[in-house]
Amino acid sequence: MTDQPAAHMHVPYFVVKQKLTMMVNRYEISESDQSFNPVRLLALAEQKRMAFKEQVTFYSDTGKSRAVFGFKARKKLDLNAGYDITDEGGQQIGFFKKDFGASLLRSTFHIEGAGFAGTGQERNQLVGLLRRFTEIPMLPIHFDFVDAQGQKLFSVERRMSIGDRYNVTVADTRVDFRIAAAVAVGLDALMAR
Template identity: 35%
Template structure:
C-alpha cells in the first residue's frame, strides 16, 4: 500500500494576542499582534462575504508571503463554512455562524481536528447595544468559545480596554492554533453585525 501524504499540521499555539482593525477603502484590513506589539500577521479581505471570498494572512504589510488564509465555502446567509488553511493548503480548522441561534446573541461553531466549540456573545445586553449602535468602531464585543465536550474555554475575544478598534484574544487551550484563532477573530469582526 502506498504511503498516504501527511495532512496533519503542527499546532502553533499563542496563548494571547491582539487583533487591530485598520481602516481601508476597498478592503477590510487587520493586524495580528503578539502581546508585546510585534506583528504576527497582516490580514486583508475585499469587502464581500460571498462564496469564494478569501481573507489572506501575510507575514508583512507588502503581502509578499502568505502564511495562511480563510476561504468562504457556501452562501453566507445559510451559515457558510469558513475553512482556514495553511500556506501549503493543509486544513487548520473551520468556523461558521449559526444564523438561527444568532438572532439574540451571535453564535458560531469553531472546529479543528480533535476539538469542537461553540462561540457566543457573553452578554445579551451588549449584543443588543451593539446592534442598535451605528458607531461600528466603538462596538463592544465580548465572545467566548467553549469546548463542546469539556465545557472549558477554548478562546475568548473582547475589545481591549481603552482601545476603539483593537481586540484582545486569550487562547488558554493549547490545541487551538493561532492561525485558526486569528482567522476566527477577523471573520467574527466582519460577520458579527450581519
Template identity: 40%
Template sequence: MDRSRLQEHKLFRIKQDLTVMVNRYEVTREGGDGGDADVVAYAEQNWRSFKEQVTFFTDRTKSQVLFTFKARSVLDVAGTYDVLDEAGKPIGTFNKKFAASLLRSTWGVTQEDGAPPLTGRERSVFVALLRRVWSAVPFVEVLPFAWPYHFDFSSDGGERAMRVDKNFGVRDSYVLDIESPALDRRLAIAQAVALDALQER
C-alpha cells in the same frame, strides 16, 4: 513568524485599519518588545470580493502567505468558511449559527485534527442587546467608534478554549486570549478576525 513559534504564544492583539478598497488587520503578540518583530500576521480583505476571502501574511511585506480563510460557497446560508494553510491544506472551519444568534451572536468552530468542536457566544446578553439597539440607530455607521463585544469559545463540556474582547474606541482593537494549548493559533486568529469582518453579515 512560522507556525511552530506562533503556537508558542497565547495572547494576541488585533488592530483594524480601514481604507477605501481594503480592510486590513494587524496581529501582534502581547508581551513582546514592540516594533515589527512582534507582528505575527497581517491580513487583507478586499471589499469588492463577492466570495469572501481573507489572506493572512507573515508580515506587512506580504511576501509569504501564512494562511487564508474563505467562504465555502456564496450560496451557503450557514456561512461556512474554510481555514487553509499556505499550501491550501485544511486547518479547520467556522460558521455563524444564525438561529442561535437571534439573542447572542453564536459561532461554531471545528478543527481538522479531530479535536472537539467549539461554540463561541457573546459573553453578555445585556451587551448583545445593547449592540443590536445601537446598530439600529440611523446613521450610526458614520460615527467614528464602534460598540464593544466579548466572545467566549468553549467545548461542549464547558471548557473555555479562547476568548475575544473588542475594545471601545475610535479604532477597532481586539484582544485574543487562547487558553487551549492544542488550539491551532491560525484557526483562532482567523475566527477572531471574522468576528469583525463578518459579524454584521
C-alpha cells in the same frame, strides 16, 4: 521555504488591530504579553470593503510576499455554509460557522480544529441585543469559545480605540494560533464592523 506545512502553533495572547483605510479592511495580528502590549508581528490580512466576505488571506509581511494561512467560504453567497481555515499549503486546519438561528438573540459561532470542537457566544446577551437594535457606536464585542465540556478554548474582546482592536486570550493549547486569528478577523468581517 519548505514544502512541509507549518506546525501547530499555540500563542496564548495576541492582538488583532484593524487599520482604517478607504477601500480595504486591514488587520495586523501581533503576539502580545499578558497586558496585550504587542511584542511581535505574526501576520497581516486585507479584505476589500464592500466585497463579499468569502475569503481572507493572511500574509507574513506588508509586501504580501508569502501567504501563511487564510479562511474561505465553502459556498459563495451562502453565509450559513461556514469557512474552512487553511495553512499556507492550502491544507484545512480548522473550520468556523455562524449559527444564524442562535444568533438572533446572541451571536453564536461553531468552531473546529485538531482535537477540539466548540461554540462561541457573545458574553453579554443584553449588549448583543443593543448592538443589533440601536445605533450606539463602539459597543463592546466579547466572545467566549468553549468546548463540549464547557472548558474555555479562547476569548476575543474588542477594545475601544480608533479602528477596532481585539484582545485574544487562548487558554487551551490545542487551539492553533491560526484558527483563533482567523475567527477573530471573521467575527469583525462577518459582523460588518
